[in-house]
Amino acid sequence: MIAWALLMAQSVAGPAAIARGEQIFAQSCSVGYCHGVAGAAGRGPRLRGRSFAKDYLYNVTRDGIPSSAMPAWKDRLTDTDIRAVVEYVASLATSTDPAPPANPMPPGIGPAAMPGFKGPAAAARGRELFSDPVRENCGVCHAVGGRGIAIGPDLTASKPAEMINAIGATRSLSVMTAKLKTGEEFPALVAGRSGDQVQLYDLTGLPPVLRSLLSKDVVSLVPNASWRHMDFVKDYSRSELEEIVVYLRWAAARR
Amino acid sequence: MTRLLLLCSIAFCISAQENVTRSDWPHYGGQRSAWRYSALDQINRSNVGRLQAVWAFQTGKVEGGFNATPLVVDGVMYVSSSWNRIFAIQADTGTEIWHYFYPNPREIGIIYSPWTRGVAVGAGRVFTGTLDNYVVALDQKTGRELWRVNVEDMRQCGCNITGAPLIVKDKVIVGVTGGDSAHRGYLTAFDVNTGRRAWRFWTIPGPGEKGHETWAGDSWKYGGGATWMTGSYDPELNLLYWGVGNAAADFYGEARKGTNLYTDSIIALDPDTGKLKWFHQEIPHDVWDFDAAFECVLLDAPVNGVERKLLLNVNKGGYTFVMDRTNGEFVSAWPVADNINWIHGVDAKGNLVGRNEPTVGKTSLMCPSIGGGRQWNHGSYSPRTGRFYTTGIEWCEEVTVSPEDPKEGMNFFGAVFRLKPPLHGPAGGHLDAYDPVTGKRFWSYPSKYPLLASQLSTAGDLVFTGDPEGNFFALDAINGNKLWSFPTGSGHRGSSIAYSVNGRQYIATPSGWGSALAGLLPQLWPETESFPPGSTLFVFALPPEER
Numbered sequence: 001m002i003a004w005a006l007l008m009a010q011s012v013a014g015p016a017a018i019a020r021g022e023q024i025f026a027q028s029c030s031v032g033y034c035h036g037v038a039g040a041a042g043r044g045p046r047l048r049g050r051s052f053a054k055d056y057l058y059n060v061t062r063d064g065i066p067s068s069a070m071p072a073w074k075d076r077l078t079d080t081d082i083r084a085v086v087e088y089v090a091s092l093a094t095s096t097d098p099a100p101p102a103n104p105m106p107p108g109i110g111p112a113a114m115p116g117f118k119g120p121a122a123a124a125r126g127r128e129l130f131s132d133p134v135r136e137n138c139g140v141c142h143a144v145g146g147r148g149i150a151i152g153p154d155l156t157a158s159k160p161a162e163m164i165n166a167i168g169a170t171r172s173l174s175v176m177t178a179k180l181k182t183g184e185e186f187p188a189l190v191a192g193r194s195g196d197q198v199q200l201y202d203l204t205g206l207p208p209v210l211r212s213l214l215s216k217d218v219v220s221l222v223p224n225a226s227w228r229h230m231d232f233v234k235d236y237s238r239s240e241l242e243e244i245v246v247y248l249r250w251a252a253a254r255r
Numbered sequence: 256m257t258r259l260l261l262l263c264s265i266a267f268c269i270s271a272q273e274n275v276t277r278s279d280w281p282h283y284g285g286q287r288s289a290w291r292y293s294a295l296d297q298i299n300r301s302n303v304g305r306l307q308a309v310w311a312f313q314t315g316k317v318e319g320g321f322n323a324t325p326l327v328v329d330g331v332m333y334v335s336s337s338w339n340r341i342f343a344i345q346a347d348t349g350t351e352i353w354h355y356f357y358p359n360p361r362e363i364g365i366i367y368s369p370w371t372r373g374v375a376v377g378a379g380r381v382f383t384g385t386l387d388n389y390v391v392a393l394d395q396k397t398g399r400e401l402w403r404v405n406v407e408d409m410r411q412c413g414c415n416i417t418g419a420p421l422i423v424k425d426k427v428i429v430g431v432t433g434g435d436s437a438h439r440g441y442l443t444a445f446d447v448n449t450g451r452r453a454w455r456f457w458t459i460p461g462p463g464e465k466g467h468e469t470w471a472g473d474s475w476k477y478g479g480g481a482t483w484m485t486g487s488y489d490p491e492l493n494l495l496y497w498g499v500g501n502a503a504a505d506f507y508g509e510a511r512k513g514t515n516l517y518t519d520s521i522i523a524l525d526p527d528t529g530k531l532k533w534f535h536q537e538i539p540h541d542v543w544d545f546d547a548a549f550e551c552v553l554l555d556a557p558v559n560g561v562e563r564k565l566l567l568n569v570n571k572g573g574y575t576f577v578m579d580r581t582n583g584e585f586v587s588a589w590p591v592a593d594n595i596n597w598i599h600g601v602d603a604k605g606n607l608v609g610r611n612e613p614t615v616g617k618t619s620l621m622c623p624s625i626g627g628g629r630q631w632n633h634g635s636y637s638p639r640t641g642r643f644y645t646t647g648i649e650w651c652e653e654v655t656v657s658p659e660d661p662k663e664g665m666n667f668f669g670a671v672f673r674l675k676p677p678l679h680g681p682a683g684g685h686l687d688a689y690d691p692v693t694g695k696r697f698w699s700y701p702s703k704y705p706l707l708a709s710q711l712s713t714a715g716d717l718v719f720t721g722d723p724e725g726n727f728f729a730l731d732a733i734n735g736n737k738l739w740s741f742p743t744g745s746g747h748r749g750s751s752i753a754y755s756v757n758g759r760q761y762i763a764t765p766s767g768w769g770s771a772l773a774g775l776l777p778q779l780w781p782e783t784e785s786f787p788p789g790s791t792l793f794v795f796a797l798p799p800e801e802r
Contacts (some may be wrong), residue, residue, distance in 0.1 A: 026671065030671045034366065034666070036671075036673065037671050037672070037673045040673065040778060044774065046777065046784065064362060064364055066362060067338075067361055067363060067369070068363065068364075068368075069363060069364065069365060069366050069367075069368050069369075070364065071362075071364035071365070072362070072364065076665075131408070133407070133411065133412070133439065133476070133663075134439075134461060134476065139408055139411065140405075146410065147408060147411055148408055149405045186449075202402075202449060202450070202451065204449075204451055205451050205452060206452070207404055207405050207406075207452060209402050209404045209449060209450035209451055210402060210404065210450075211402045212399070212402065
């Protein structure tokens, strides 16, 4: 037990951890406009020559800083690597050398490998297709697995058997026709009501528009018979849609 | 003075009417020709020394500084500050009419935040882009939200909106950041009334489109080309102009061999359809992060004795490109910084000469630095003096380039860098007056620190700007002499404007240190790390008895 603890301590502290942390830092934290070479400040704060509690460093590295440009690294680095970065940043506290190493990023290594999709290979293709940036993708209206905008139904709450039918459905029970005082009509999904206002997603085209209307300006909201979900997935082939369903089934099962 | 009047031929003055501002400051760049020039002359060279502060307005959040250009329409000022806080203010008294604080998510987590550069006003609405990549329309009178639409999932694109939108007819046109992310850039137009997307122009052509062949392999999917600033519009030609940013990865170009269209280009689009009419690429295959994303100044001037419709764009590499705005034909190029080593120059056809690319795996000294020979803060064109007023920065960087693979939504940079002073002479900044076509420099105002606020020129023959130490000041547009200065207490990164209400002229400026660049300055000037942040709008006018 003691030996194990020592081993653990060695893996996340000491010169080896600092060296590992330095490498990860150079690849992931120095880049761009962030913390600069060896923490000498980029557009992010200077870390060199400042002392921080390790607990604090660990928490902000792992979880990010809300309402700031500092991202959470917990899904991008392993816990061991986060601890190595913390050791390295803590080691910078006593750095008074204003000139950090000239070439801290070994050529050819590139940035730290981010853990990719952890699901089965069969679902990986569907996941890519779900949020394919070069077409009108599912994520424009649905959020699954940290990707996409939650406008339409939560697909991981659907019964797997119904998904392929739902994708091809000729009408959707939740889509209404909104008729406004101005005479304008559009297919709408009710997003909420507050006070004298009603929020409707305008589903005329993609992306849906969240419109905030005064209730008195909405003449009627009645079931829509002409809006077809199928019209919005026409960038996908049938077999691609089936691959997306494989991913959605996997995501639903994990829920 | 006679010479100035002679310059003002009848035809020239008529065209000038549409480009100058008067009581209002209706668009981001003043008018959509981006001159940032006011025809008001109540405040002028003879009386500017008696300018007084008349009101100040606190936005309440100082993080990220105050980077905006306020707008004024019919006596009401509309301004946005960091975190998408939007205010409508009585422009003569400073009294708030309404405010709207956009509910940003707790996790922003991308580098282009939390600042914002302004709003657009038109069709009875106030439009803004948000830090989480939405476009929002508010009722101009009440500030009530009318619609909002997501441009793209920010977690996927690593992009958002910090630039001000531009209104053309019934469309609001919005660019995105993301040039330092694994992202494919675009420009999007939305219907002002319904928020429905009208068109999208990808700044990187897709398979089958002309220009796609300028990207090796799959590099087009992640090639940058952000449209992060605000474009211009010529109603007579019905052309929308927008500057496109750097290619990504910023410094590592081995995986994207080719010229990488339309990064670092000026694009001219049909604003009704979003179709490309012409383009001019300033920097083919950029490996220095030298965007051509800054303002497109639309001016008419004689070139070799022939009056031409021109477009002037200063890029981050420190070079000004002047082109014919009817067809994109190259006219001239001239530098705004003295320390430039990434090229030797630009030839008579607009081609870069003597490219000095950083070597992969090595550390190279590049000038100017990634911060630019000029930053995004805008220059100003005065039709009275015929001069273009803009800043230049003298600084270099040691940059170490290494291969990098794109990761969706993440930074895609390909290097680490550290700012360095130039080999000869100190690091610093200057504000200069130029002939816009030849680049002849008429005067230069030196500054210890880079000047990172926009310029405003007026018919009072004044040039206003602010410095990182918090001074807001006026220079004589004719000779660059400093005529007036006021300490606002926090550095300047935004854009000042001129307007009038009930016959009284005002000068307004945001004051508030912050932004990506402000964060870099301590590498060369350690004391700037403790420069105080702020977010205050200061407004100045002459004492009532002076009018």
